[in-house]
Amino acid sequence: MEHKIVILLAVVHLFGSTFGYVHDYHLSDVVDVTLSKSTSNNITELQTAPIITAANPFGLPGISENTRKDIIIVDGDVASPVGQARTLFKSTQRWPRGIVPVELDNAYSNNQKNIILTAMSKISQATNNCIRFVWRGNNPYWLRIHPGNGCWSYLGKIVNNGRQDLSLQNPACVHEGTVIHELLHALGHVHEHNRPDRDAWVRINWGNISPGTQSNFNKYSAGEVDTFNYPYDYGSIMHYHSTAFSKNGHRTIETIRPGFENYVNSIGRSGRLAGWDIEKLKKRYGC
Incomplete structure (x- = not known):
């Protein structure tokens, strides 16, 4: 059964920063990975059958101070463009049709990628796939998950074109609960x-x-x-x-x-x- 897990990790490694949502699997699960392409917006999804200050509010060890000059961190782990901290809550945007194009940094190990993918899978499953994480592809906007300093995210969708960052410091922030927490910020949830x-x-x-x-x-x-x-x-x-x-x-x-x-x-x-x-x-x- 373990060779099934190796296959999944190999797929994640092969495609690097582009992927879809993945089943929350255990060693006893049989995971069949298939690629499918939707008919709209050229969105490609990686699916399984079945579908099932320092930015450190969690008190995690080893968190670095945020050094970026273009953002400030409010409420512990919510990023805001400089000068817009008080207005970001009033203008929270949803991701159209609940589809979040994502890019995953290759600095994460295969195991870390699977932790992140599992967190995404649980959000998709909980909403009956109403919210989906898909490969970036040719989408004009996307969520880049990268190992910055600290655990933080913007609130909701803030870009019309280009990259929106979500930081999961490596390895300090790569825990399933922390990943879900930051993804919920990216989807619009406040504390x-x-x-x-x-x-x-x-x-x-x-x-x-x-x-x-x-x-x-x-x-x-x-x-x-x-x-x-x-x-x-x-x-x-x-x-x-x-x-x-x-x-x-x-x-x-x-x-x-x-x-x-x-x-x-x-x-x-x-x-x-x-x-x-x-x-x-x-x-x-x-x-």
């Missing part, structure tokens, strides 16, 4: 704890936050972000953990909803796509 209604669900302990990082806990207005009227989700993969950006190891975020006090130990640690994150994706893209 759960920045929601307009967050004060009814969490308490921000400002005295425990490291100096200079308080902006990561900004609360946005209903005019800046859209919750689609879905409830606050302690289990969201877009939620920070309880000691994020702490200066003393004490909690910066406390759960306060009656009956949910124990969630303080699990917020920001789910590492998987589930619940309202999926429903908001479907709503955003009309799935």
Whole structure:
């Protein structure tokens, strides 16, 4: 059965920066890889049968400081063109028809590429393929996933033509949950704890936050972000953990909803796509 996995890795290596979505496989799975070409926009997909500051809000070790001069990092891991930090939420664009053309940097190992591909697969599966990741091909715009400094992404689609970057520092950021988190930013999701209604669900302990990082806990207005009227989700993969950006190891975020006090130990640690994150994706893209 292991030779099936080798074949998949070889395909990823052969095509390098162009690919589609891939099944979340295990050693017991039989993965049949086929190439198909859609009839619109020359989009080629790699499919399987069946289809199943420092930018480091996750507290990951080995993260480098962002050194790019053309962007600033807000809310921990959201990139913004210099001078547009406050407006990026108001103009979040969807990827047309839920199709995200992607380029994957060859600096990643085969195993790392498969971690990234698996994260994409889970998003596609969760939305019943309403959201798809495809080869860049001849598309005039695309998402380039590369090993920059830190884990970060722009919010939604920001380019009409050309490259849009998403950074997954190698190897520090190449973990499935982190990849899903950044891809959801690229698809338009903001952090759960920045929601307009967050004060009814969490308490921000400002005295425990490291100096200079308080902006990561900004609360946005209903005019800046859209919750689609879905409830606050302690289990969201877009939620920070309880000691994020702490200066003393004490909690910066406390759960306060009656009956949910124990969630303080699990917020920001789910590492998987589930619940309202999926429903908001479907709503955003009309799935």
